[in-house]
Amino acid sequence: xxxxxxxxxxxxxxxxxxxxxxxxxxxxxxxxxxxxxxxxxxxxxxxxxxxxxxxxxxxxxxxxxxxxxxxxxxxxxxxxxxxxxxxxxxxxxxxxxxxxxxxxxxxxxxxxxxxxxxxxxxxxxxxxxxxxxxxxxxxxxxxxxxxxxxxxxxxxxxxxxxxxxxxxxxxxxxxxxxxxxxxxxxxxxxxxxxxxxxxxxxxxxxxxxxxxxxxxxxxxxxxxxxxxxxxxxxxxxxxxxxxxxxxxxxxxxxxxxxxxxxxxxxxxxxxxxxxxxxxxxxxxxxxxxxxxxxxxxxxxxxxxxxxxxxxxxxxxxxxxxxxxxxxxxxxxxxxxxxxxxxxxxxxxxxxxxxxxxxxxxxxxxxxxxxxxxxxxxxxxxxxxxxxxxxxxxxxxxxxxxxxxxxxxxxxxxxxxxxxxxxxxxxxxxxxxxxxxxxxxxxxxxxxxxxxxxxxxxxxxxxxxxxxxxxxxxxxxxxxxxxxxxxxxxxxxxxxxxxxxxxxxx
Ligand code: C2O
Ligand code: CU
Ligand code: CU
Numbered sequence: 001x002x003x004x005x006x007x008x009x010x011x012x013x014x015x016x017x018x019x020x021x022x023x024x025x026x027x028x029x030x031x032x033x034x035x036x037x038x039x040x041x042x043x044x045x046x047x048x049x050x051x052x053x054x055x056x057x058x059x060x061x062x063x064x065x066x067x068x069x070x071x072x073x074x075x076x077x078x079x080x081x082x083x084x085x086x087x088x089x090x091x092x093x094x095x096x097x098x099x100x101x102x103x104x105x106x107x108x109x110x111x112x113x114x115x116x117x118x119x120x121x122x123x124x125x126x127x128x129x130x131x132x133x134x135x136x137x138x139x140x141x142x143x144x145x146x147x148x149x150x151x152x153x154x155x156x157x158x159x160x161x162x163x164x165x166x167x168x169x170x171x172x173x174x175x176x177x178x179x180x181x182x183x184x185x186x187x188x189x190x191x192x193x194x195x196x197x198x199x200x201x202x203x204x205x206x207x208x209x210x211x212x213x214x215x216x217x218x219x220x221x222x223x224x225x226x227x228x229x230x231x232x233x234x235x236x237x238x239x240x241x242x243x244x245x246x247x248x249x250x251x252x253x254x255x256x257x258x259x260x261x262x263x264x265x266x267x268x269x270x271x272x273x274x275x276x277x278x279x280x281x282x283x284x285x286x287x288x289x290x291x292x293x294x295x296x297x298x299x300x301x302x303x304x305x306x307x308x309x310x311x312x313x314x315x316x317x318x319x320x321x322x323x324x325x326x327x328x329x330x331x332x333x334x335x336x337x338x339x340x341x342x343x344x345x346x347x348x349x350x351x352x353x354x355x356x357x358x359x360x361x362x363x364x365x366x367x368x369x370x371x372x373x374x375x376x377x378x379x380x381x382x383x384x385x386x387x388x389x390x391x392x393x394x395x396x397x398x399x400x401x402x403x404x405x406x407x408x409x410x411x412x413x414x415x416x417x418x419x420x421x422x423x424x425x426x427x428x429x430x431x432x433x434x435x436x437x438x439x440x441x442x443x444x445x446x447x448x449x450x451x452x453x454x455x456x457x458x459x460x461x462x463x464x465x466x467x468x469x470x471x472x473x474x475x476x477x478x479x480x481x482x483x484x485x486x487x488x489x490x491x492x493x494x495x496x497x498x499x500x501x502x503x504x505x
Contacts, residue, residue: 041328044242044341048321052252052344054212055195055245058098067109068102074131074178074192075115082241082248086220088191089116095246096214096267097176097194104170104198108135110161114153123228124495126182129155134433135196136306137174137288137461139167142434142504143482149179149433150483167479169290169436169459171200171362173212173263173308181400181499185269185491189218189237190225193267200291204358208312210261211252215303215343217242217268228492234383234391235333235426236270236305236490242326244344251345254315256352261285263310266303270490272336272427272464274329274446275301277313277346278322283357284452286310289436289459291362296456300327302449304429306462306489312357315348322346329446332426332467365457368438370474374415377408381465381488381498383424391496393488399497400487406500408486410477418473422465428493430471431462432486432502437473444469462489481505 062069077093078085091097102108110133118128132152140147140163153159174196178187195212217239219226228237244250254260263286266273275282276299283295288308301309316322324344330337384392392399398406410416417440420430427445436459442450445466453460465471487499 040338042339044339046249046342048251048345049247049249050251052211052250053245053247054099055096055214056094056098058092058100062109066105067107068100069109069111070100071111071113072133073113073115076117079191079246081218081220081243081246084220084223086223086225088225089187090191091194095191096216097192099195099197099212100176101197101199102165103201104165104168106165108163108165111158112161113158114155116155118155122183122186123230124182126180127154128183128186130180130183131178131187131192132159132180133161133176134179135163135174135176136431136433137172137308137436138163138165138196138198139169139289139434139436139478140164141480141482142484143480147433147484148482149485152180165198168198170198171203171291172286172289173197173265173310175265175267175306175308177267182495185233185237185495186228188267188491189228189269191218195263195265197263203291204361205261205285205312208259208261208355210263212245213262213264213344214245215242215264215266215268215273216246217271230391233492233496236492238268238271238334238336242271242341242343249342249345251347253347253349254313255350256315256317256319256348257354259312259314259355259357261310261312263308264303265308266305268305269492270305270334272305272329272331273303273326273343275303276325276327280313280316280322283312283314284309285312285361287453287458288461291365293363293365293457294360295357296452298448298452300448302329302446302464304427304462304464304489305491306429306431314355314357315346317352319348322348367457368474368476370417370440371415374417374474375410376417376419378419378421379500380421380423381428381430383426383493393493393496393498395498395500398500400499401497407503408500409503409505411505412477412479412481414477416475416477418475420465420471420473422467422469424467426467428465428498429462429489430465430486431489432475433461433484434480434504435475435478436461437463437475439463440472440474442466442469442471477504
């Protein structure tokens with residue numbers, strides 16, 4: 001009872017807060033003059049850019065079969081962003097970071113070097129140079145020198161990560177980025193994000209031309225990524241320039257009738273993309289954690305920060321230019337409710353290539369039933385007013401810090417049902433490390449999203465919990481023990497404390 005009362009108070013606080021934010025001149029300007037509830041849509045349709053290019057692949061330094069060994073260095077480097085040179089925080093000088101490519105069963109060794117030049121602390125009190133590496137989406141150990149986000153190190157240090165992928169399902173696109181609580185948002189915003197592909201082999205998908213699309217937005221100011229404001233922490237920072245693999249509106253060639261496979265990751269801090277390719281269906285064949293049983297044709301696919309989707313696209317038999325757009329979507333903050341953005345252009349050209357779509361993809365993919373002995377937990381996500389006029393964000397009333405965290409203690413090889421409640425006026429993409437889940441139900445939000453993820457055998461590690469809505473997950477707590485985290489993947493919210501510890505014993 002106490003809990004219900006407290007939660008209700010937080011809801012009221014969140015409403016007041018949202019009203020205050022939208023009434024400030026800065027927030028009104030961010031919305032292009034549109035206040036909340038505004039219906040006019042800004043069409044952002046940049047001229048067609050250069051030829052589409054996949055991010056570069058990190059070279060494998062190992063000669064041993066089954067071992068992939070790479071060097072990865074976090075450093076500042078000049079990058080051309082839409083014609084302007086800016087100093088971004090990169091991996092190996094690339095923006096987005098170079099793709100790490102492995103296959104199921106590999107050992108991945110990452111020789112990591114922190115060459116960020118900063119000194120001092122940010123507004124969260126976190127040393128700005130502190131960083132580390134998280135392999136978002138990998139089912140690997142969270143302990144030792146594997147996907148251990150509790151380890152972090154200052155500038156000048158090196159760290160050798162090693163990940164054993166033998167229990168990872170495979171056939172999915174993952175996402176690497178830093179994970180030091182208190183400076184994740186700024187580092188990812190400034191460029192530290194890359195794709196990590198675990199290949200599938202011998203599936204019906206192997207014959208198609210395949211591309212990786214890293215979606216990332218940014219705003220530049222004075223030759224560097226624009227600094228965060230306190231409103232950015234509350235709302236999640238969105239950029240004014242939307243990039244696919246670092247390019248504005250690149251042109252991807254397809255032959256008439258050709259089928260291509262696109263593996264897409266939303267590497268943005270806070271921007272949601274409601275993807276549409278006009279009259280072309282996006283046929284979803286895989287989600288965060290692996291392949292689906294068969295393709296599911298969608299007219300739009302909503303992708304929140306941290307989510308990935310693997311789609312087949314069959315080009316029209318009619319030559320011409322077709323736009324991949326992000327349609328307006330209201331996440332309860334930011335500009336996307338009033339924007340229609342061209343992200344990329346498909347140029348259907350050349351001689352026709354009539355390729356068939358597969359009937360089946362991964363017949364072993366099934367939806368699990370909820371076991372009768374599953375432990376059920378309630379997780380409530382809240383936003384509120386913090387000290388000194390800043391925002392606060394919490395899980396079950398606790399804002400994550402070095403000394404305090406809402407902690408879930410789970411037993412290995414068990415099943416749990418997580419009921420996640422969003423007591424705020426904006427959507428929160430909920431992400432848990434190490435073990436992907438299946439979505440039992442979603443209340444609120446986008447109906448196509450809900451039906452895709454609650455009726456198919458999709459493995460998810462990031463799921464949108466709609467504003468004032470809820471999500472129920474079936475979480476198989478598998479083989480690996482250790483302490484890891486779950487959090488909102490609007491990275492500013494994670495930095496403000498919307499994160500908890502997950503102690504798997
Ligand atoms: Cu992509 Cu804990 O994060
Ligand atoms: Cu993660
Ligand atoms: Cu959030």
